[in-house]
Amino acid sequence: MDRRHFIHIGGAAIGAAVVSRASDSEAQEAAAQTGAETPRAKSSVMLAGGQVAVITPNGSTLPLRVVDGVKVGHLVAEVVGHEFAPGLRAECWGWNGSTPGPTIEAIEGDRLRIYVSNRLPEPTTVHWHGVILPNGMDGVAGLTQHAIPPNETYMYEFTVKYPGTFMYHPHYDEMTQIALGMVGMFIVHPKQPIGSKVDHDFALMTHEWRLDVGAKRPDPMEMKDFNLLTFNSKAFPGTEPLVVGRGKRVRIRLGNLGPMDHHPIHLHGLNFKVTATDGGYVPLSAQYPETTVLVPVGSTRVIEFVPEELGDWAMHCHMTHHAMTQMGHGLPPMTGVDSRKLERRMARVEPRFMPMGSTGMGAMSGMDMPVPPNSLPMKGTPGPFGSIDMGGMFTVLKVRENAHTAEPSGWYESPPATRAGKAVAAQMNADGVKAPSPGK
Ligand SMILES: [Cu+2]
Numbered sequence: 001m002d003r004r005h006f007i008h009i010g011g012a013a014i015g016a017a018v019v020s021r022a023s024d025s026e027a028q029e030a031a032a033q034t035g036a037e038t039p040r041a042k043s044s045v046m047l048a049g050g051q052v053a054v055i056t057p058n059g060s061t062l063p064l065r066v067v068d069g070v071k072v073g074h075l076v077a078e079v080v081g082h083e084f085a086p087g088l089r090a091e092c093w094g095w096n097g098s099t100p101g102p103t104i105e106a107i108e109g110d111r112l113r114i115y116v117s118n119r120l121p122e123p124t125t126v127h128w129h130g131v132i133l134p135n136g137m138d139g140v141a142g143l144t145q146h147a148i149p150p151n152e153t154y155m156y157e158f159t160v161k162y163p164g165t166f167m168y169h170p171h172y173d174e175m176t177q178i179a180l181g182m183v184g185m186f187i188v189h190p191k192q193p194i195g196s197k198v199d200h201d202f203a204l205m206t207h208e209w210r211l212d213v214g215a216k217r218p219d220p221m222e223m224k225d226f227n228l229l230t231f232n233s234k235a236f237p238g239t240e241p242l243v244v245g246r247g248k249r250v251r252i253r254l255g256n257l258g259p260m261d262h263h264p265i266h267l268h269g270l271n272f273k274v275t276a277t278d279g280g281y282v283p284l285s286a287q288y289p290e291t292t293v294l295v296p297v298g299s300t301r302v303i304e305f306v307p308e309e310l311g312d313w314a315m316h317c318h319m320t321h322h323a324m325t326q327m328g329h330g331l332p333p334m335t336g337v338d339s340r341k342l343e344r345r346m347a348r349v350e351p352r353f354m355p356m357g358s359t360g361m362g363a364m365s366g367m368d369m370p371v372p373p374n375s376l377p378m379k380g381t382p383g384p385f386g387s388i389d390m391g392g393m394f395t396v397l398k399v400r401e402n403a404h405t406a407e408p409s410g411w412y413e414s415p416p417a418t419r420a421g422k423a424v425a426a427q428m429n430a431d432g433v434k435a436p437s438p439g440k
Helices: 003-021 026-034 174-179 340-349 362-366 425-430
Strands: 065-067 070-085 088-095 104-107 111-118 127-129 153-159 164-169 184-189 200-209 228-231 242-245 250-256 263-267 272-277 292-295 299-305 311-317 381-383 386-388 394-400
Touching: 104 111, 164 174, 164 250, 164 272, 164 299, 184 200, 184 250, 200 242, 242 250, 250 292, 263 299, 292 299
Parallel strands: 070 111, 104 184, 200 250, 242 394
Antiparallel strands: 065 070, 070 088, 111 153, 127 164, 164 184, 200 228, 250 299, 263 292, 263 311, 272 299, 311 394, 381 386
């Protein structure tokens, strides 16, 4: 059976499996009957106890086919042509055509049988990060198993005894394979909800890459200077927004299998609690409010919140160099420099010379500068109020009255009276605020 065929029927089978958990899911039933590819998991798909299925923005869920009570899945490790954002592509490594690999979603107590076929040019394995299982299924080449040679298929089989938010990645030539994109989420739902039931459930993996302009593939040798930062292997504006309902309970499962850096992930407009890690659930008595959560390399952090304010809320890594585009790296610092002399001299040899960033770098985002092929421009992304100059590990949490009817690409229109704008002189006078005289 070839891979396409397997995944095709696998798609039908997960439809059937989901139906068995939720008899009211007509769309899934229809998909199972027609043998159609499973539609991307929607949060309306209910698991036991009213839990919702996980959405992997820009990603997918691994189809699982039930055979004699065992849930069977198939991961194919392979080279993947990947687009980070419109205009930036590279050759990466992943599974089943994507980086990150498809999210594995199971239920506490499930018996899983995962086939791993290797179509990479070198051996590989899969390690199930955080899952407690028999040692021989742990996927560490040399230590617990032979590495899977190219063009061979290995079988992993184990029971997921504990619920939680885990991950998967190779444990052979980790430095290369992980750097090229071989990371994935592995979510085990509890049989019954633990803590409050949520209405939206998302999985996001942070990652970092070194992709030089003009390079065909990321550089796995890099250990410090990463120039491309992503959520689910997408750089903003390639990241799909997270659309949620006001007053609804939201869970975001953050995973970090990046090579070197921990990421402080910050959310605007709300506060949240860390409810679980890849080690298990955090007791209620130990949860405290945060607006930024550090997601260390090799960890998951699960956050939950109920947004009360409508809007387009930024969600990003708070390391400033992790929320910018590829072109912002490696330039000389020019802020505060009088560039006029330099400009006159340079004009003799290069009439198009433009001194960059002598008043700061913000204006770069509004300039329509030509960029080399296959690179992300510095001009930013058009937003409702000009250019959004962040990029990289950045996405938008869109809080709407009705998440199911909201247009994901639409912007929030804040009432003008609730929006920052130019100050009125009369009011400044009344408030005793004097505008400073313009600087030289
Ligand atoms: Cu970061």
